[in-house]
Amino acid sequence: MKYILNIGLNNTNYSKVVEQINNARGHYFKDYHIKQVVSSYNNEIEPTAVLTFDTEAHYTSILNLVRGWCKVLNQICIAINISDDLQSSNHLIYDPSFRGEKIKFNSKYFMK
Secondary structure: OEEEEEEEOOOOOHHHHHHHHHHHEOOOEOOEEEEEEEEEEOOEEEEEEEEEEEOOOOHHHHHHHHHHHHHHOOOOEEEEEEEOOOOEEEEEEEOOOOOOOOOOOOHHHOOO
Protein backbone atom coordinates (compact mmCIF):
# COMPACT_ATOMS: atom_id res chain seq x y z
CA MET A 1 0.00 0.00 0.00
CA LYS A 2 1.08 3.55 -0.71
CA TYR A 3 0.47 6.22 1.92
CA ILE A 4 0.60 10.00 1.59
CA LEU A 5 0.26 12.03 4.80
CA ASN A 6 -0.15 15.77 5.33
CA ILE A 7 1.22 16.90 8.69
CA GLY A 8 0.70 20.54 9.60
CA LEU A 9 3.70 22.41 10.97
CA ASN A 10 2.05 25.27 12.88
CA ASN A 11 2.05 23.27 16.15
CA THR A 12 5.31 21.38 15.66
CA ASN A 13 8.53 21.77 13.73
CA TYR A 14 9.79 19.96 10.67
CA SER A 15 12.76 18.40 12.47
CA LYS A 16 10.46 16.77 15.05
CA VAL A 17 8.35 15.32 12.23
CA VAL A 18 11.47 13.89 10.55
CA GLU A 19 12.60 12.47 13.91
CA GLN A 20 9.30 10.61 14.36
CA ILE A 21 9.41 9.30 10.80
CA ASN A 22 12.97 8.05 11.25
CA ASN A 23 11.93 6.33 14.49
CA ALA A 24 9.25 4.42 12.54
CA ARG A 25 11.49 3.67 9.59
CA GLY A 26 12.55 0.06 9.44
CA HIS A 27 9.62 -1.15 11.51
CA TYR A 28 6.70 0.19 9.44
CA PHE A 29 8.38 1.08 6.13
CA LYS A 30 11.84 1.08 4.58
CA ASP A 31 12.13 4.24 2.54
CA TYR A 32 10.13 7.43 2.43
CA HIS A 33 9.99 10.78 0.73
CA ILE A 34 9.21 13.96 2.61
CA LYS A 35 8.91 17.53 1.45
CA GLN A 36 7.77 20.78 3.01
CA VAL A 37 5.09 22.76 1.19
CA VAL A 38 2.88 25.71 2.01
CA SER A 39 -0.85 25.07 2.19
CA SER A 40 -3.88 26.95 3.43
CA TYR A 41 -7.12 26.10 5.17
CA ASN A 42 -9.89 28.64 5.83
CA ASN A 43 -7.57 31.39 4.56
CA GLU A 44 -4.86 30.47 7.09
CA ILE A 45 -1.43 29.67 5.71
CA GLU A 46 0.24 26.60 7.18
CA PRO A 47 3.53 24.99 6.26
CA THR A 48 2.91 21.27 5.79
CA ALA A 49 5.10 18.17 5.68
CA VAL A 50 4.02 15.81 2.91
CA LEU A 51 5.20 12.28 3.65
CA THR A 52 5.01 9.45 1.11
CA PHE A 53 5.92 5.82 1.70
CA ASP A 54 5.07 2.30 0.56
CA THR A 55 4.60 -0.48 3.08
CA GLU A 56 3.35 -3.99 3.50
CA ALA A 57 2.51 -3.28 7.14
CA HIS A 58 -1.13 -3.89 8.05
CA TYR A 59 -3.46 -0.92 7.61
CA THR A 60 -4.40 -0.88 11.33
CA SER A 61 -0.73 -0.71 12.31
CA ILE A 62 -0.24 2.38 10.17
CA LEU A 63 -3.42 4.00 11.56
CA ASN A 64 -2.17 3.40 15.10
CA LEU A 65 1.19 4.90 14.15
CA VAL A 66 -0.51 8.02 12.73
CA ARG A 67 -2.71 8.37 15.86
CA GLY A 68 0.45 8.28 17.94
CA TRP A 69 2.03 10.93 15.71
CA CYS A 70 -1.03 13.13 16.28
CA LYS A 71 -0.30 13.11 20.01
CA VAL A 72 3.48 13.53 19.79
CA LEU A 73 3.33 16.21 17.08
CA ASN A 74 0.45 18.20 18.64
CA GLN A 75 -1.91 17.54 15.73
CA ILE A 76 -5.69 17.46 16.04
CA CYS A 77 -5.64 15.27 12.94
CA ILE A 78 -3.42 14.15 10.09
CA ALA A 79 -4.77 13.83 6.55
CA ILE A 80 -3.94 10.56 4.84
CA ASN A 81 -4.37 9.03 1.39
CA ILE A 82 -4.12 5.25 1.10
CA SER A 83 -3.90 3.58 -2.29
CA ASP A 84 -3.04 0.37 -4.07
CA ASP A 85 -3.36 -0.70 -7.68
CA LEU A 86 -7.15 -0.98 -7.46
CA GLN A 87 -8.43 1.77 -5.18
CA SER A 88 -7.69 4.87 -3.17
CA SER A 89 -9.23 6.30 -0.02
CA ASN A 90 -8.76 9.48 1.99
CA HIS A 91 -9.18 10.01 5.72
CA LEU A 92 -8.54 12.40 8.56
CA ILE A 93 -6.93 10.48 11.41
CA TYR A 94 -7.67 12.24 14.71
CA ASP A 95 -5.76 12.33 17.97
CA PRO A 96 -7.70 9.85 20.14
CA SER A 97 -8.04 12.44 22.91
CA PHE A 98 -9.66 15.05 20.60
CA ARG A 99 -13.25 15.74 21.71
CA GLY A 100 -14.23 18.55 19.35
CA GLU A 101 -16.20 18.45 16.14
CA LYS A 102 -14.63 16.19 13.53
CA ILE A 103 -14.75 17.37 9.95
CA LYS A 104 -14.78 15.31 6.77
CA PHE A 105 -11.77 14.92 4.51
CA ASN A 106 -11.75 17.52 1.73
CA SER A 107 -9.40 16.72 -1.15
CA LYS A 108 -9.30 20.44 -2.04
CA TYR A 109 -6.85 20.94 0.84
CA PHE A 110 -4.78 17.77 0.42
CA MET A 111 -1.23 18.22 -0.82
CA LYS A 112 0.54 15.48 -2.81
